[in-house]
Structures are given as structure tokens and as C-alpha cells.
Amino acid sequence: MRSNEKNFGYRLWRYNGAPGELIPLLQSAQDHFGYIPRRAIKYISQVTNIPESTVYGVITFYSQFRLQPMGRNVIRLCAGTACHVSGSKLLIDTVQDELGIEVGDTTPDGLFTLFTVACIGCCSLAPVMMVNQDTHGSLTPAAVRKILREIKRRDAAHALTADTDK
Amino acid sequence: MKKILVGMGTCGLSAGAQETYDRLSALAADHPTACELGITGCIGMCYREPLVEIRDSDKRRIFGAVTPARAEEIFRACILEEGGQIGEPMLQGKAGGFDSGEEFDFIQPQERIVLRNCGLIDPESIEEYEATGGYRALRKALLEMNPVTIIEEVKASGLRGRGGAGFPTGLKWSFAAANQGSEKYVVCNADEGDPGAFMDRSILEGDPHSVLEGMIICGRAIGAGFGYIYCRAEYPLAIKRLEIALAAARAKGYLGKNVMGSGFDFEAKIKQGAGAFVCGEETALFASIEGERGMPRIRPPFPAEKGLWQKPTNNNNVETFANIPWIIERGAAAYAAFGTEKSPGTKVFALAGRVRRGGLAEVPMGTTIRDLVFKIGGGIKEGRAFKAVQMGGPSGGCIPESMADTPVDFESIPKTGAIMGSGGMVVLDDSTCMVEMARFFLDFTQSESCGKCTFCRIGTLRMLEALQRITRGEGSPEDLEKLEQLSVQIKEASLCGLGQTAPNPVQTTLRYYLDEYKAHIEEHRCPAHNCEALVEFHIDPEKCIGCTLCAKNCPVNAISGAAKAKHVIDNKTCVKCSRCISSCNFGAVYKH
Numbered sequence: 001m002r003s004n005e006k007n008f009g010y011r012l013w014r015y016n017g018a019p020g021e022l023i024p025l026l027q028s029a030q031d032h033f034g035y036i037p038r039r040a041i042k043y044i045s046q047v048t049n050i051p052e053s054t055v056y057g058v059i060t061f062y063s064q065f066r067l068q069p070m071g072r073n074v075i076r077l078c079a080g081t082a083c084h085v086s087g088s089k090l091l092i093d094t095v096q097d098e099l100g101i102e103v104g105d106t107t108p109d110g111l112f113t114l115f116t117v118a119c120i121g122c123c124s125l126a127p128v129m130m131v132n133q134d135t136h137g138s139l140t141p142a143a144v145r146k147i148l149r150e151i152k153r154r155d156a157a158h159a160l161t162a163d164t165d166k
Numbered sequence: 167m168k169k170i171l172v173g174m175g176t177c178g179l180s181a182g183a184q185e186t187y188d189r190l191s192a193l194a195a196d197h198p199t200a201c202e203l204g205i206t207g208c209i210g211m212c213y214r215e216p217l218v219e220i221r222d223s224d225k226r227r228i229f230g231a232v233t234p235a236r237a238e239e240i241f242r243a244c245i246l247e248e249g250g251q252i253g254e255p256m257l258q259g260k261a262g263g264f265d266s267g268e269e270f271d272f273i274q275p276q277e278r279i280v281l282r283n284c285g286l287i288d289p290e291s292i293e294e295y296e297a298t299g300g301y302r303a304l305r306k307a308l309l310e311m312n313p314v315t316i317i318e319e320v321k322a323s324g325l326r327g328r329g330g331a332g333f334p335t336g337l338k339w340s341f342a343a344a345n346q347g348s349e350k351y352v353v354c355n356a357d358e359g360d361p362g363a364f365m366d367r368s369i370l371e372g373d374p375h376s377v378l379e380g381m382i383i384c385g386r387a388i389g390a391g392f393g394y395i396y397c398r399a400e401y402p403l404a405i406k407r408l409e410i411a412l413a414a415a416r417a418k419g420y421l422g423k424n425v426m427g428s429g430f431d432f433e434a435k436i437k438q439g440a441g442a443f444v445c446g447e448e449t450a451l452f453a454s455i456e457g458e459r460g461m462p463r464i465r466p467p468f469p470a471e472k473g474l475w476q477k478p479t480n481n482n483n484v485e486t487f488a489n490i491p492w493i494i495e496r497g498a499a500a501y502a503a504f505g506t507e508k509s510p511g512t513k514v515f516a517l518a519g520r521v522r523r524g525g526l527a528e529v530p531m532g533t534t535i536r537d538l539v540f541k542i543g544g545g546i547k548e549g550r551a552f553k554a555v556q557m558g559g560p561s562g563g564c565i566p567e568s569m570a571d572t573p574v575d576f577e578s579i580p581k582t583g584a585i586m587g588s589g590g591m592v593v594l595d596d597s598t599c600m601v602e603m604a605r606f607f608l609d610f611t612q613s614e615s616c617g618k619c620t621f622c623r624i625g626t627l628r629m630l631e632a633l634q635r636i637t638r639g640e641g642s643p644e645d646l647e648k649l650e651q652l653s654v655q656i657k658e659a660s661l662c663g664l665g666q667t668a669p670n671p672v673q674t675t676l677r678y679y680l681d682e683y684k685a686h687i688e689e690h691r692c693p694a695h696n697c698e699a700l701v702e703f704h705i706d707p708e709k710c711i712g713c714t715l716c717a718k719n720c721p722v723n724a725i726s727g728a729a730k731a732k733h734v735i736d737n738k739t740c741v742k743c744s745r746c747i748s749s750c751n752f753g754a755v756y757k758h
Contacts, residue, residue, distance in 0.1 A: 019475070022457035023440055027399070061459040061616070062440035064399055080361030081556060081592045082518035084606055094748035097719070118443065118610065120400060121364035122180050123516060123592070124212035124524025133402065135180030141748040 008032035008040070015047050022050060022058060026065060035066040071106040071113035073151055076130040080119030086126040092116060094141040095129075098148050111155055112148075168201040168245055170194070173217035173285060175208030175371045176403050177364075177525075181215035182233065189234035190218070193241045201245045207372020209285025210526035211272060214256060217285075220244045224262075227255040230269065272523050275541055277504055279512050280365075280488045281528045284372030289407050292414035295375040301420055303491035307383045308428035311494075313343060316387040320490065322498035324510035329355060329446075329483035330558065330587045331663075332509070332576035338480060341470035342388040345478035350390035352381050352434075353474060353481040355451060356397040356404070359443040360559025361610070363590030365514040366484035368526055370397070370404035373488065374411035378434065380487030382420065383494060385432045388480050393434035396451055399441060408436050443560075443614035447662045448473075448481045450616065461616045462662035483588065485514055505531030509575035517543045519592035520550065529574075536570040539593055550595040554678075558587025560607045560614075561667030563674030564600060583674040585667065599696035600679040601686055605633035607671035615664065622665030625656040629672060636683060638699045639690040646683060649676065701757040702737045703746060709754035716746035716755060 008028040015021060022044070029040040036059055045052040059065040075095060079088050096102060099112050106113040122128045125137025129144065136147060172178070172187045187205070194203040209217065214230030218237055221227075222244075229240055229252070236252075243250045257267035264273050278284075287294040295301070307316050321336030342350060354377060358366040369377060381393045397405050412434060415421045423431050437455050444450045445460040452474045454460035473479025489511065493501045502510040509531040515538060518524045522544035529538065535555055539545070546552050554564045557574075563584035565572065572578050579586050594603070612626040629652050632645040653669035653676075660666050676683065685691045692700040705716070705725075710732045717725040717733060724740040727733030735746065735755075747755045 020437075020455055020457040023454065024438070027438060027440065058457070058459055062442050064439075064441035081559065081590070081606070082362050082524070084361075085519050085592065085594055085598050085603075090744060090748055093744045097745055097748060117400065118359065118614075119361035119364075120176075121358065121367040122177050122212070123362055123364055123518030123590075125177060125180055125215070126518060126524075128180065135176060137177075137180040140753075142751045 012043055012047050017048075022048060022055065023062075026055075026059060030065060033069075035069050068106070069110075071110050072155070073112050074130075074132055075112055075114045076117045076120070077103075077114070078118075078120045078122070078126070078128040078130075079116040080123060080126075082123035082126040083119075083128055088127040090141060091127050091129065091139055091144055094144050095148065098145055111152065169204060169219075169221040170201050170241065170245060171204045171206045171219040171221065171288075173208055173215060173219075174205040175368055176401070177208055177212040177368075178215045178217060179403070183216035185234050186216045186218065186232050186237045189237050190241060193238060193245075197246065204288050205290070206287060207284045207289045208368045208526065210281060210368070210528075211256070211269060211523070212525040213523045214269065217256075219285075220255075224260050226257075226259055226261065226264070228257040228267070229253075230256040269523070271544070272525070272527070272542055275533070275537065276528050277512050277530050278528050279492050279501070279504070280369060280376075280485055280514050281372070281526065282492065283376060284368060284526075287373065289372050289374055290410050292375060292411070292418060295373070299495065300375055300491070301379055301418075303494035304379050304382055304420060305426055307386055307494050308426050308430060313387045313389060316383060316494065317343060319494060319498050320387070323493045323501040324498075324508075325486065325489055325493060325501065326509060326576055327482060328485035328489070328513065328588065330561070330585060332586060335482060335486055338470070338482070339384060339387050341468070342390070342478050342480040345471055347478050349392075349475075349477045350388055351474045351477055351479040352385045352388070352390045352393040353448075353451065353455075353479055354381055354393065354395040354487055355446065355448065355481055355483045356395055356401075357439045357446045357451060358398060358401075358484070358588065359446045360561070360588050360590050362518055362556065362559055362592040363516050363588045364518075365516050365526055365589055367401050367404050369484050369488050369514075370401065371407055374404075374407045375415065376488045376491055377484050378408075378411055378415055379420075380482075380490035381434060382425065382432050383490050384480060384482070384487065386430055388478075390478075390480065391431050391433065393432065394437050394455055394474070395434065396437045396439060396445070396455060399438045405436060405438060412436070442616070443610075444616045444662070444664050447664060450662065451481070452479065459616070461618050462664075464661060485588075506573070506575050506577075508577055513574065513586075513589055515574070515589045515591045517591055517593065519556070520547050520595040520598070521545070521593040522547050531575040532573040534571050534573050535565060535591075538574070538591065539570065543593065546593065546595050550597065552593070553596050553598060554594045554600070556584075556592040556594060556603065556671075557590065558585035558667075558670070559590050560610045561585055561663065561670055562587045562590075563670045564594070564603065564678065565674070566678045583670065583677055585670065597694055597696065599637070599692050599694040600675045600682050601633065601692075602637050602694075602696055604672045604675045605630065605637050608633055608668070611664065611668040615668070619660045619662075619665055621652075621656045621659035622661075622668065625652050625659075626665075626668055628652060629656075629669070633672070636686045637692075637697045639686060639697070641683075641687040643687060645687070646676070695758050698742045698744065698757070701742075703735050703740055703742065704756055704758055705733050705735055705746075706754045706756060707732045709752050711752060711754075713751070715749045715751070719745045719749040721745065 326332040449463040712730040
């Protein structure tokens with residue numbers, strides 16, 4: 001039942017015209033697709049009778065919503081005050097250098113997307129970054145590189161076993 | 167039976183509490199009769215996470231920085247009593263309070279009202295909340311008091327909104343109560359957006375029922391039947407624990423029709439924010455709940471008259487609601503006994519930044535900044551010099567060391583030019599450049615401005631550009647004039663709190679650190695050796711082991727030195743990209 005409630009199709013189907021449902025619908029679309037594709041905007045607009053332009057306006061207002069697919073691993077580097085004074089800029093430089101992408105971009109192999117966030121609320125462990133749902137604290141450039149390389153290694157190993165399975 | 171508890175807040179989890187818990191869980195499974203394993207929220211000592219507590223009848227011992235291996239040692243020594251050296255606990259004492267331990271200094275000056283249950287109970291168990299007196303205040307409010315007496319009690323306590331503005335809570339409730347209408351709303355603002363503040367997250371993760379109980383009491387007082395908790399999507403654990411709390415409260419009859427047989431109906435729902443700082447502003451928050459872009463609305467009409475869905479609404483923040491059950495249960499006088507005359511009670515502060523003991527501390531209002539930083543926070547990291555505290559996030563300001571004896575309350579802090587804000591206190595040391603700090607905050611408010619008011623939208627951008635020029639060493643004296651002028655104009659011409667306070671970081675740094683601005687502009691020098699354009703990069707020969715990594719990573723070949731020999735940076739060639747700092751595993755590269 002719980003999984004149903006978060007399911008995008010289910011939510012659309014259940015929509016009963018109650019006001020204030022646009023943001024939850026967008027959130028479930030993003031959960032479902034990993035981003036908000038063009039067709040989701042269309043579906044939502046048709047079901048709710050909210051113009052596509054307004055839906056688009058809401059999407060671009062909030063930093064949570066993405067119009068592009070994200071990488072398999074989403075890095076959220078905290079750039080809050082405590083992290084900033086503890087050297088988060090250096091960590092941003094490090095991730096950009098290690099992955100060869102800018103903030104907001106996805107690596108060509110689709111393995112990583114890099115974002116900065118205002119504050120994760122782990123200020124006493126600053127500087128902090130989140131990789132997917134895992135938070136890593138008290139980071140140094142070396143520790144960041146180690147975490148990223150470990151993910152790359154695991155992904156390569158996974159791809160290898162997937163190949164042999166075929 | 168002995169109990170072993172692991173602190174499982176976001177701070178604990180990011181320090182590795184899950185691994186510690188898993189190891190203990192395996193051990194507990196092997197010795198099922200030896201102990202009971204449980205979880206708890208954050209006690210506030212984030213700097214020593216993960217925390218493990220051993221409870222033996224009423225004796226409590228808390229150990230800090232517990233890795234899985236250390237957890238096993240503690241388990242064997244304390245639970246199985248096999249002996250072994252585990253060292254002194256960080257804190258120890260009885261159920262009533264702690265009395266010793268190497269970190270006792272952190273907890274001793276605190277008065278814990280809001281954080282009364284954080285780190286004590288399992289936040290996912292309503293029974294444990296009830297066992298500590300939970301929902302007794304609600305029973306009292308519903309069965310022994312009426313809306314008028316509830317509001318009178320809150321008024322008498324002198325409680326002021328803990329979200330930042332400090333508006334008297336009882337008065338706010340009386341406005342919403344005075345408006346007639348069949349439909350009213352209670353909104354809990356859990357959109358904790360100030361970078362550097364994390365008390366709301368900890369309260370929701372550590373004691374969600376206290377907030378919910380406060381909301382239901384508020385609903386009763388103002389005559390509202392529905393509550394929304396607007397929580398940041400960045401706090402998944404807080405949302406999960408709130409969901410558990412709501413379901414449990416519903417099952418126990420604290421939510422729903424005819425709450426506790428009183429004839430009062432109340433239902434509550436969680437709304438996830440979607441990431442917009444401005445939604446911390448109440449009218450923008452309402453717009454967001456209604457599914458629109460979170461843009462502030464013009465007041466009046468005030469929310470007490472026309473708020474959410476154009477109905478009378480009362481909006482308070484998480485910490486304010488968490489105070490309510492305590493006040494109702496123990497009475498206004500007990501609450502007002504803490505703090506100062508005009509700012510009664512306690513306040514939770516989030517200590518972070520360059521302080522040794524970063525975490526959450528709840529102290530009576532009127533405690534000085536110096537006591538918070540040195541007595542509780544244990545002073546500055548790495549023995550550096552204390553320079554300033556930044557209070558109130560992007561809306562706040564920097565208070566210099568010379569004013570550290572200022573008491574923290576709603577009267578004294580605004581006099582310094584900063585604001586109380588939600589209680590984030592970021593400690594800065596002498597390595598922090600104040601101009602760069604101001605630039606950092608303007609960068610934040612500039613990107614978070616919703617764009618409705620021209621001065622906030624464009625004025626902050628012009629200020630940011632001026633600050634960028636100054637930190638690059640390209641600033642001019644006119645930039646300082648422009649900053650002062652725009653600060654006043656943006657404050658005057660903005661609709662909501664975001665714009666009205668956005669210039670605060672610039673104004674306070676201009677007021678207390680004008681010499682730093684001038685050093686950047688006139689001498690092209692950054693006194694804190696922070697601004698990259700104005701410093702040189704060097705390699706510490708003591709730390710360099712000659713691994714050649716920095717030289718390999720340098721895009722302009724500015725680093726020379728053979729393998730296993732000390733490396734040197736040629737600052738004429740260097741483009742200051744920082745790749746050498748980020749690639750060095752020994753912390754040998756520094757800016758000066």
C-alpha cells in the first residue's frame with residue numbers, strides 16, 4: 001500500500017482534484033523516472049488541468065526537481081556555512097577534478113551527477129557530502145577521492161559480472 | 167536487563183552508526199538473554215558520533231566515537247562482563263542526569279527542555295515517549311483546560327517564536343483563535359533552511375512526538391482541526407520518523423476523531439518541501455503547500471486572518487511546538503524561571519564551524535556567546551584564534567570576538583546587527599576571511615531570491631558582483647559605497663524576510679571588519695590568507711614526502727621536484743587552481 005501511494009501512475013489515477021497536489025505529483029514523477037520527463041509534465045497537466053507552462057514554472061522554481069536524467073550515483077556536496085568554513089570549496093574542486101565534470105553535470109558514462117546543496121544539517125561533521133542516501137562526514141580531498149574510486153571500482157566489477165552472466 | 171543504545175540520528179549515521187549498530191545487533195543475537203539493543207536520537211554531541219550508551223537499571227554510561235571494533239569491546243566488557251580495557255565513558259550518571267565523564271563540560275551548563283527526550287528515548291516508539299510523560303500535557307489541555315486557559319498559559323510563559331523573529335507565541339495563537347471560521351489550520355514550519363542550523367532536524371529525528379503533541383494542543387487552542395508539517399525533503403530520516411509518529415499517534419487515538427474522548431477532532435499531514443530557502447517565510451510556505459511556486463504574499467491580510475487556503479492559520483516552527491507540552495504540563499511559571507525577563511526559557515543552539523565540540527546545546531536565554539563557544543564548545547579547533555560567530559544564517563550577521571560577552575536573547579543580539587535566527591551559530595577562526603564570508607552569504611541569498619521584488623532580485627546580484635570584485639583584488643572604494651547604499655535600499659524595498667535581511671552579513675562585516683575590506687581593495691591583500699587571487703601557494707617542506715602527485719596534477723607544470731625530494735611551487739607560473747591542495751594526501755600544500 002505504501003509503495004502504491006508513492007507510485008506515480010497510482011497517484012495520477014487517484015487524483016481527485018484536491019488542490020495542492022501538484023508538488024507531490026512532481027515528486028512522485030521524479031521518484032519514478034529519476035527526473036521529470038516531458039511526458040510526465042504532459043500527463044500531470046492533462047489530469048490536473050494546470051497549464052504545462054505553470055507546471056514547468058513550479059519545476060524550475062524548486063531546486064529538487066530535475067529536467068535531465070541523473071547519474072546512477074548522485075553526489076550532493078554540502079556548501080553550507082559550516083562546511084564552507086571547513087573547506088568545502090576544496091572538496092568541490094576535488095570532485096570536479098576527479099570526475100571531470102562541473103557542478104550540475106553528469107559524467108558521460110552516467111555514473112555520477114554532481115550537485116551542491118545549501119545544508120544537509122550535519123554541520124558538526126563538516127565538511128560533508130551525500131552520495132545517494134549515504135552521508136559522509138569530516139572529509140578531506142583524499143577521503144573524497146577514495147569514496148569516488150571505490151564507487152567506480154564497484155561499478156566496474158558489477159559490469160564485469162553482468163557481462164559474464166550474459 | 168541491561169540496555170545498549172546506539173545514537174541513530176543523521177549525524178550518527180554519517181559517522182558510521184549503522185555499522186556499529188549492525189555489529190552490536192549480531193552480538194546481541196548471539197547473546198539473546200544478555201541485553202536489549204535499541205536506538206535513540208541525537209543527544210547533541212555530534213562531534214563524538216557514533217555514540218553508544220549502556221543502561222544498567224538507572225545507571226547510564228555513554229561512549230563516544232564507537233567504531234564496530236570498539237563496540238564489540240564495549241559489549242564484551244559491559245554486557246558480558248568479560249573485562250578488557252574500554253577506557254572512561256564520555257558521560258556517566260543516573261537516569262536523572264549526568265554527573266561526570268570527560269565530556270561532562272559539554273552537558274553540564276545545559277538546561278534541556280526542548281531536547282528533554284533527544285538521546286534518551288527511541289524516537290520510533292510512542293510507548294517510550296509516553297513513559298517519559300508524553301501526551302500527558304495533551305490530556306491536561308483537552309480534559310482540564312479550555313482554549314482560553316491554554317492560550318493564557320502560553321502567554322504567561324513568555325514563549326517567543328524560535329524560528330527567528332521571536333514573536334510572542336501566545337499572542338500569535340490568540341489572533342488565530344479570535345478569527346471565527348469553521349476551518350482553521352496549524353502549520354509546523356520544519357523547512358529548516360538556514361545553513362548552519364540543524365536543531366529542528368535533530369528534534370524531529372530524536373523526539374517527533376513532542377512536536378506533534380505541541381501542534382495538537384495548538385489546534386485545540388485556536389480551534390483548528392488540521393495540521394500540516396512542512397518538512398524539507400533533504401531530511402529523509404526526519405520525514406520517516408514523523409510518518410511513524412503520526413501513524414502511532416493515530417492508532418493510540420491522539421489524532422483523528424474525538425481525541426482522547428474530548429470531542430475534539432484533529433488530523434495532521436506531512437508536506438515535503440521541494441528545496442527553496444524562501445519557503446521558510448510563512449506566506450511562501452503556504453503557497454508551496456498549495457502547490458504553487460513558493461513566493462511570499464503581501465501582508466496584511468496576516469495568516470491569522472487569511473493564511474493557508476485563505477483560512478485562519480497559525481504557523482510556528484519545530485522548536486516552538488516542542489516547548490509547548492513542557493509548558494502545559496509544568497506550568498508557565500516553571501518555564502519563565504529560565505532565561506531573561508523579556509526572553510524567557512531556553513534556546514537550542516547549533517554549534518558548528520571551527521569549534522572543537524560541534525553539536526546541539528540547549529541553554530537558558532541570556533547565556534553569553536563566549537560561554538557557548540568556550541565552556542560548551544570547548545574553544546577553537548587546532549588551537550587557532552577565535553575571530554567571530556556567525557548567527558542567524560544568511561539573514562544574520564557576524565559578531566566579533568570583542569563582543570563575545572553579549573548575552574544571547576531576543577533583545578541583545580539584534581543590537582549587534584545580527585539576528586537570533588533559528589539558532590545556528592557558526593564559529594569562525596582567524597583563517598576565515600570576512601569579505602569572503604559576506605560574498606558566500608550573498609551568493610546564497612542571490613540564488614535563493616524568488617525574484618518577486620526587484621531590489622532583492624537584482625540588488626543582491628549587484629552586491630554579489632561588488633563582493634566578487636573585492637575578493638579578487640579588483641575592488642574599488644566605490645564598491646564599498648555601493649554596498650552600503652544597496653544594503654539600505656534592499657531592506658526598504660523587499661516584501662519578505664529574505665530580502666529584508668539579505669544585506670545583514672554585508673552590513674555587519676562592514677561595521678566590524680572594514681579594515682579587511684580595505685586591505686583587499688587598497689593593498690590587494692587578504693589578511694586571513696584565504697582569497698585565492700590574493701595569496702600564493704606553498705609546500706610545507708616538513709610535510710612533503712616527494713610523492714610527485716601535486717606535480718603530476720598541476721596543469722601548468724608550476725611544481726618542480728624529483729621523486730622523494732621536497733617539491734616547490736613556482737608562483738609566477740601558478741594559476742591558483744587548487745589542484746595541488748586537493749591532490750596532496752599529506753596536507754602539505756597551503757595558501758599564504
